[in-house]
Amino acid sequence: MSTAHSPNQNHLLAALPTAEFEPLAAQLELVPMPLGQMLYEPGGQLQHAYFPTTCIVSLHYVTESGATAETAGVGSEGVVGVSLFMGGNTTSSSAVVQTAGHAYRLEKHKLLQEFNRAGLLQRLLLRYTQALLTQMAQTAVCNRRHTLEQQLCRWLLMTLDRLPTNELVMTQELVASMLGVRREGVTDAAGNLQRAGCISYRRGHIAVLDRTGLETRACECYAVVKKEMSRLLSDVQYRQGI
Amino acid sequence: MSTAHSPNQNHLLAALPTAEFEPLAAQLELVPMPLGQMLYEPGGQLQHAYFPTTCIVSLHYVTESGATAETAGVGSEGVVGVSLFMGGNTTSSSAVVQTAGHAYRLEKHKLLQEFNRAGLLQRLLLRYTQALLTQMAQTAVCNRRHTLEQQLCRWLLMTLDRLPTNELVMTQELVASMLGVRREGVTDAAGNLQRAGCISYRRGHIAVLDRTGLETRACECYAVVKKEMSRLLSDVQYRQGI
DNA sequence: CACGCTCAGTGCGCCAGCGCACTGAGCGCG
DNA sequence: CGCGCTCAGTGCGCTGGCGCACTGAGCGTG
Numbered sequence: 127m128s129t130a131h132s133p134n135q136n137h138l139l140a141a142l143p144t145a146e147f148e149p150l151a152a153q154l155e156l157v158p159m160p161l162g163q164m165l166y167e168p169g170g171q172l173q174h175a176y177f178p179t180t181c182i183v184s185l186h187y188v189t190e191s192g193a194t195a196e197t198a199g200v201g202s203e204g205v206v207g208v209s210l211f212m213g214g215n216t217t218s219s220s221a222v223v224q225t226a227g228h229a230y231r232l233e234k235h236k237l238l239q240e241f242n243r244a245g246l247l248q249r250l251l252l253r254y255t256q257a258l259l260t261q262m263a264q265t266a267v268c269n270r271r272h273t274l275e276q277q278l279c280r281w282l283l284m285t286l287d288r289l290p291t292n293e294l295v296m297t298q299e300l301v302a303s304m305l306g307v308r309r310e311g312v313t314d315a316a317g318n319l320q321r322a323g324c325i326s327y328r329r330g331h332i333a334v335l336d337r338t339g340l341e342t343r344a345c346e347c348y349a350v351v352k353k354e355m356s357r358l359l360s361d362v363q364y365r366q367g368i
Numbered sequence: 369m370s371t372a373h374s375p376n377q378n379h380l381l382a383a384l385p386t387a388e389f390e391p392l393a394a395q396l397e398l399v400p401m402p403l404g405q406m407l408y409e410p411g412g413q414l415q416h417a418y419f420p421t422t423c424i425v426s427l428h429y430v431t432e433s434g435a436t437a438e439t440a441g442v443g444s445e446g447v448v449g450v451s452l453f454m455g456g457n458t459t460s461s462s463a464v465v466q467t468a469g470h471a472y473r474l475e476k477h478k479l480l481q482e483f484n485r486a487g488l489l490q491r492l493l494l495r496y497t498q499a500l501l502t503q504m505a506q507t508a509v510c511n512r513r514h515t516l517e518q519q520l521c522r523w524l525l526m527t528l529d530r531l532p533t534n535e536l537v538m539t540q541e542l543v544a545s546m547l548g549v550r551r552e553g554v555t556d557a558a559g560n561l562q563r564a565g566c567i568s569y570r571r572g573h574i575a576v577l578d579r580t581g582l583e584t585r586a587c588e589c590y591a592v593v594k595k596e597m598s599r600l601l602s603d604v605q606y607r608q609g610i
Numbered sequence: 611c612a613c614g615c616t617c618a619g620t621g622c623g624c625c626a627g628c629g630c631a632c633t634g635a636g637c638g639c640g
Numbered sequence: 641c642g643c644g645c646t647c648a649g650t651g652c653g654c655t656g657g658c659g660c661a662c663t664g665a666g667c668g669t670g
Contacts, residue, residue, distance in 0.1 A: 571648075
């Protein structure tokens, strides 16, 4: 396990030209992101934006009855805390670390200061927010129209894209709470996928064996979100290779 | 039926200080918005942003199998075409007129020009986009967790808030396609509401008789979205009363 | 090394919403 | 004024996912 950390592991930060990155660099603070940590609660005032490098953060909502449902996930392709620069400063959802790792965080005022320069950072952040909109819209559609198995495939693929390995450390219980379904439902669907040779399961570990198989079984939502994400951020130049 | 139209009927435009509104005013073009008109298709390049005054526009997604689901609605509180200033220029969803009326449209380049002045218009548009995020996230949760009847109540209330009357011109078929459910399901749920005295139905017309009753039967999602919307746009000063 | 806790697998009854097929009612148009 | 089309209401069997209760398996800890 490498201990080398760099802000460039976050795609948004890596896409900044040197002139824009330099003033930011000193303000970025590397923080460990342990599984389960809550970055913000509904209505709580945000103090930092988080640029994930190796962690994955889940944006979700908790209903009055205590049920949860993920509305979007954020990995090294994005940033947690768009409401800081969008102007709301808070949201009605929560953000929780779904896969442990690290992130660089940036204090609210520094972020705003740079955002208001109206340079590439602003452009990047707005584009990313646009991608987030697509992700949430697609989640809404997927929740309405697609089967649990399709959604599980989509979710596995999206999570996989944010990880360096093909193995995710994740209980079925946790997956279920992300998808907003029963744990037993996940057991069922995962059992099918395992029998089909797409994944292999081991107490808290899911290894993806056949990515193509998952893609076949997933609904269109995965492809739509992925395509939109790359479209929105494709024409940016990277300071260094990612 | 009044024929007096004014950009001030749109809340975002009405919130602009005179100095920012003036240069825009001449560029705003009043356009009729007939029921069913498609403002943009998935992937199509947008040429205008639309500021609804008396119409309601539905943002929705059409799946590969042809099924539809609304992800958000836009009335006089908002603007259609956030991807113009967010930088994507297009989205994977569609926008269709759900209730006929009027809107003011603004050509893409004029909008960008004003947006890039980084004045109150920019701030308003970003805040509105933040509210749109909330709306989509809540739709995702609602689709996952709440019953058809709860969703119908939420949807009726949100639509009602965007209309001057308590009567919406709307077939059950259309409502069903918005909610992404069967027409029969809407018939069922609407029947319950009618028996409870909340609404009264007439071939293509729904009159809301008991708003409070609907609020009681709706899920929390309605209140969450409404509250967030007013929070985000509450501290803006209106040039003229709305 | 074995105890205990957490996690995965399974069965069963239940219900919301779907798909389909058909009837009846209201409105607009000729 | 009545014909025809569109829209709403209803029944019925089906199924995906839920709620609950319980078993068995794996891993960490003492």
